[in-house]
Amino acid sequence: MVGIDKYFRMIVVLALAGSLVLNVTLLSKVNNLEEQFGFVAGSQQDITNRIDNQASQVYSALEEFKNEQSWMSRVSMEIDNKGFNKGEASANFKWQVKELQNNSEVEFHYSFGENQEFTSISAEELQNGLFQVNVPFEFKKEPQWQVGLITSDSYHSQEVSEKEAIDGLQDTINFYVTVFYDDMVKSSEIQQESLGDLKSSLYGVIQTDVHVFNSKLDITLINYLMDGESKYVEKATLLKYKGNTLIGEEVLQRVKENSPDSAERFFHLNQVDKYENIRLVMKVEYNNSDTFEKEIY
Numbered sequence: 001m002v003g004i005d006k007y008f009r010m011i012v013v014l015a016l017a018g019s020l021v022l023n024v025t026l027l028s029k030v031n032n033l034e035e036q037f038g039f040v041a042g043s044q045q046d047i048t049n050r051i052d053n054q055a056s057q058v059y060s061a062l063e064e065f066k067n068e069q070s071w072m073s074r075v076s077m078e079i080d081n082k083g084f085n086k087g088e089a090s091a092n093f094k095w096q097v098k099e100l101q102n103n104s105e106v107e108f109h110y111s112f113g114e115n116q117e118f119t120s121i122s123a124e125e126l127q128n129g130l131f132q133v134n135v136p137f138e139f140k141k142e143p144q145w146q147v148g149l150i151t152s153d154s155y156h157s158q159e160v161s162e163k164e165a166i167d168g169l170q171d172t173i174n175f176y177v178t179v180f181y182d183d184m185v186k187s188s189e190i191q192q193e194s195l196g197d198l199k200s201s202l203y204g205v206i207q208t209d210v211h212v213f214n215s216k217l218d219i220t221l222i223n224y225l226m227d228g229e230s231k232y233v234e235k236a237t238l239l240k241y242k243g244n245t246l247i248g249e250e251v252l253q254r255v256k257e258n259s260p261d262s263a264e265r266f267f268h269l270n271q272v273d274k275y276e277n278i279r280l281v282m283k284v285e286y287n288n289s290d291t292f293e294k295e296i297y
Contacts, residue, residue: 071099071186072177077193080134081201089198090136091173095188100129101181108133110175123177135173137195143223143284144200145294148209171196203292204230208282210297217272217297221252221282223265231286236267239293241279 073096080090097106106125109118123131173195177188204225211218223233236252252267272280280297 072097072179072188075175075177075188075191077173079195079198081198087138087141088136089139090134091193091195092132092134093175094126094130094132095177097129097131097177097179100179103181105180106131107178107180108135108175109178110135110173112137112173113171118174118176120178131177137173139171139195139198141202142199143203143292144205145292146205146207147294147296148207149297150209150211152213171199201226202231203286203290204232206233206284206294208294208296210280215274216270217274217280219252219269219272219280219282219296221267221284223267223284225263225265231288231290233265233267233284234287235285237283237285238269238272239281239283240272241281242275243277243279 075093075095078092078094080092082090093108097104100106106123107120108123108131109120111118121133121135123133125131171194172192174190174192176190179186204223207222207224209220211220219238221233221236225232236254238250238252239246240248240250250269250272252269255266255268257264257266278297279295281293282296283291283293285291
């Protein structure tokens, strides 16, 4: 019996040793596979980066070639906002005419938004075919308002209304250049630039989120400042309507920032009752006493 027991133990030990060797071998192969997979993934990423880089270089080369072959350069635009606080600004446009004949006349044509009628003005030549014009305009000063609806399983950003979509299209300037020489007329392609950022540059961005529960609502408001010149929200008030009838107001509590130089201001209001035919409007008052309202629910 003793001999059999030793023999059995020897078999178990050998089996365990074989199993250990097999596991070590398998582990080594798995590690090798992981290294190969990592190498392949890295190679694929490197190839992708190279392709993107080459595509960018080709695009840049094509744009450069296109500009070289064109009779005039692309028109550049810079905004002069000296009258910024009054809702006034001026757009400065510059471009280079490469094939300019003596006694040529150069005109700049522009329109705002979807207006199909262009205004024409004579361009000023700075030097050797380099021209410029200044176009003054007014803009509506208001915050850029974003509204979100948050439930237990989703987040919905408020759809842009038809009026807001139209207003967005109006926040553009369209322009082109025409050169007249004897009986020859050349016109450039129509370019378009956005002016929408000007509207929110003074009052920043307001993000309002409505957190929806079974019978309650929580409201959060964040005012993002665009720069040191931006006005900021001093007070936020929730206007509660039942249909079109105002039935109450609640002032949101402000959360103090850790830094006095923070570019964000936080407000919140919790446990707002839900009721039939509810309609909620957020009213904000800025530090310059200007007020704005936005329906949020």
